[in-house]
Amino acid sequence: MSQALPVVAAARPRGVPIALKGALVPWLLLLPAIVALCAVSFYPILNGIWLSLTNTSLITQQSTFVWFTNYGTLLADGQFWNAWKHTLVFTLVSTGLETVIGMGMALLLYEAFIGRSIIRAAMLVPWAMPTVVTSKMFGWLFDGQYGLINYILVHAHILAANVNWYGSVHTALGTIIVADVWKTTPFMALLLLAGLQTVPVSLVEAARMDGAASWKIFWYVRLPLLWPTLLIAGLFRALDAFRVFDLVYVLTGGGPADSTETLSTLSYKVLFSTLQFGYGSALSTAMFITEGIIALGFCIFVMRSLRMNR
């Protein structure tokens, strides 16, 4: 329809309405969605970049354009680098664990056994739970005095005494990662299972006929075909982990002694506790740019590896 439009328009310089009306319908249907996304995503992003170049503060009620001063402050800010470090550790470790454990679960679920559908259903439980509820639940499980985890570990003689998991600078970040792995691994497994099911059975059977061991079949037959799924699932997971907020905010609030502060929680505090919207926007814009770079780099990597496979 739209391809025919220019011809019609050229032939009927004044009388386009009929064809044009038809061509407008697709855009009219798209318009509300595009307006909503522009208003609530693209505009705020641009506005945030602008704010990051000002010294806007809701306390002093000032807003002057200061060029890149905020970014200079940012680069010299120890808290920023501290949060960077935790965010990076959190993203890499949780995404890594979720991918590896999720792969294991997916391979298991690929096998036919009685009760498989029950297990598949049970795996959606952590995913459906509000993250705040997950956080509170893990707070209780890992409670320093009465938590189930301490009880089990002490009684199994793995630990000599109770550990204050969320209250100690050595364990807090690790325990948050555990909560995230619990919440997201099953979902990752379901995505990978869907990918596994697209691997042609004939290929696997041919390899088995040739006498290949199970691990060889996995490594040389399934994994290469699963690669795109794995990369895309990994990217989505990594981008999601990079902006972690709820888990940290509710479980530790960034503490103890800033040992779990991430970029999102730090930005939130600068924005809504100190009300420095200029500096806070510089922080969140830096995050946005990083995510963009990760996503772009990943896309290029995926394209390349897909092309190599072909």
Place this chain on the structure above:
Amino acid sequence: MNATRRILIYAGALFILLWSAGPFVWEFSTSFQEDKALTDSSPSFIPHPFTLQHYINAFVSRHLQYYVLNSVIVAGATTALCLILGTMAAFSLSRLNVRGRFGILFVILSVSMFPQIAIVGPLYLVASNLGLLDTYTALIITYIALGLPLVTWVLFGYFETLPREMDEAARMDGVTTLGLLWRIILPVSLPSLVTTGLLAFIAAWNEFLFALAFTSNINHQTVPVGIANFTSLYYVPWGDIAAAASVVTLPLIALVLIFQRHIIEGLTQGGLKE
């Protein structure tokens, strides 16, 4: 399949079941135990003595019902609007001749990758200027944009699986574009719409960051903010939290289990379709 392999598989399956469902079952059991039992030196799984005190606390002294009502209104409105806007967009992209539709789809998808913290500040200023802080409107508008990418992608994926012969037959019968959407596509897509709606509902029900930033009192705060605020500085009421957690999670779990097959399909379509 030999016996060892079989045993390994069932052991693994049991592990997954305990891993996925265990913590919530424990939380559920906690909600029926007396505070004294919860601080006992040896935790027990069976609530003995059994108590409903935590549920009474959650509703009577902590007013959980207000948070639930707010969440139902916000998530319900978000779901309805997401479905309407998302269906229109997905239909247009899948069925009509939109130039550069894959570009548009990609841009829509990219929105879901934005870190939400990067838009919460500017949106707060807008909401504040328009007098929308502490209103349902601000939350609903924000959640629409958060849910829309997923809804559009999943529905687009589904519409793409519908045969195009259907459209052509309808066109032959003189059905207009909107008639095609309303009378042909929508009726056959109902199951998919229900699943997608459920996804949007869960996302809005669970959202925390914007609800935390945009609302400051019980008249508009949603469930996650309410539960997050249960804790006081000196005392964590684990039993009350467990009761509230069960109340707001059980319905979701029930829904998810009912629609599980469709949800898994929908999510894998939305998440992985190239």
